[in-house]
């Protein structure tokens with residue numbers, strides 16, 4: 001076929017109620033729902049070109065050839081799109097992050113959302129949101145959430161349904177100017193990816209079943225909190241989900257500890273500040289960095305306070321941003 005290209009951008013998202021464990025690892029089907037906020041500043045831009053004959057796909061990340069493992073993961077998702085389109089051409093994919101990959105902020109969510117959004121039209125297809133979510137989910141369980149802006153809930157397919165998930169926007173980015181201060185923390189131990197960490201937790205953690213049992217309550221709370229723009233209520237649900245997720249990881253065999261001393265120091269600083277203000281609530285993904293939710297008026301002071309914690313390399317201030325879009 002004549003080469004056909006498309007470019008899309010998608011921002012990273014941070015889960016306030018986490019996804020941690022798959023019901024079906026082969027289909028990459030999350031075991032639970034999740035609720036996130038799509039960020040404004042941490043953006044991946046991806047260009048996909050189909051139509052250079054047959055052969056292996058090529059993936060370039062930030063101007064450098066990607067590893068075989070990363071390329072294989074992208075190829076799996078592209079293979080699904082090729083099947084849908086009835087084409088067999090190889091793809092050349094170039095992806096750039098607007099944020100430092102080395103700081104542990106790289107996100108499979110923005111990457112697979114941008115890839116899905118670009119590859120579908122590049123293959124000559126159109127797809128509705130449900131279809132896009134199913135495709136993005138096969139790449140990464142957090143990616144469908146980045147298809148939409150603002151506050152987003154992901155609902156996984158029920159057993160027996162076709163694998164995948166649906167996403168819906170709970171509130172657009174302009175409805176609540178919640179701020180998120182990201183503390184980039186040094187000294188993380190050798191990183192275990194989310195994919196590996198959650199599978200290890202599912203197989204071996206004493207607390208995995210308790211995590212599944214409790215999860216719905218955090219989701220219910222967070223949904224209401226977003227609806228009412230109640231920061232304290234959302235913050236409590238987010239901390240509950242975050243610390244339970246890390247408890248599940250710590251309860252695995254061998255245990256998984258994602259935090260560094262700086263992570264713990266930020267937690268203590270934010271909790272100590274909360275009684276006097278500025279008030280912030282914590283969430284942490286599968287790494288040492290800490291994200292602090294706060295009101296817009298408190299973001300600058302919190303960023304200064306957190307920036308002084310030993311081991312914090314830098315802080316970034318984020319706010320709710322838009323969903324993925326095709327730009328060329």
Ligand code: DP6
Nearest residue numbers: 015018019140141142194195285286
């Ligand atoms: C801790 O979406 O990266 O960030 O589906 O295996 O790609 P895969 O996992 P991934 O896991 C995200 C885990 C998390 C929580 C979350 O974003 O919900």
